[in-house]
Amino acid sequence: MWKSVVTAIAFLAMGGSAFAASAVNKDAQTRTLIVTEGGGKTELALAAGETVEFCPNGCFVTLPNGDLEALTGSETVEISGGVARIK
Template identity: 60%
Template structure:
């Protein structure tokens, strides 16, 4: 029984510490991304030089260039000249 409870606690802790995707805007101006997560669509502004964590459970993103990407929630991206570069 103790093993089952420990496993459940460990699983919940792992889920709680899951990472989100991060994006860094390397352009000199702010960029706007369209993020669709769980059916909700929002505009996310990333200021010049800023890094933003988002999309912890996966999402669809329309980049400033118009490119669309599907993210799982663990990616690291840079915005360079209005286009996203996935690392």
């Protein structure tokens, strides 16, 4: 019985970490997002045409226009024409 419970918990923990937010830069120049996660801030520079995954456990992201958005880890941030949209 306990083995089944431990196996189920381990499986759910592994499955939950497979999701992360992604950011897609469709612009011709590098764009930067500020990611706040666990109390720390990091700059996420996206080269032209680059797609990256980040924020697997939820975070806040400051978009190029200065707006602050909360992400749960399943969204896509799409940057086009210097404007970021959450999908």
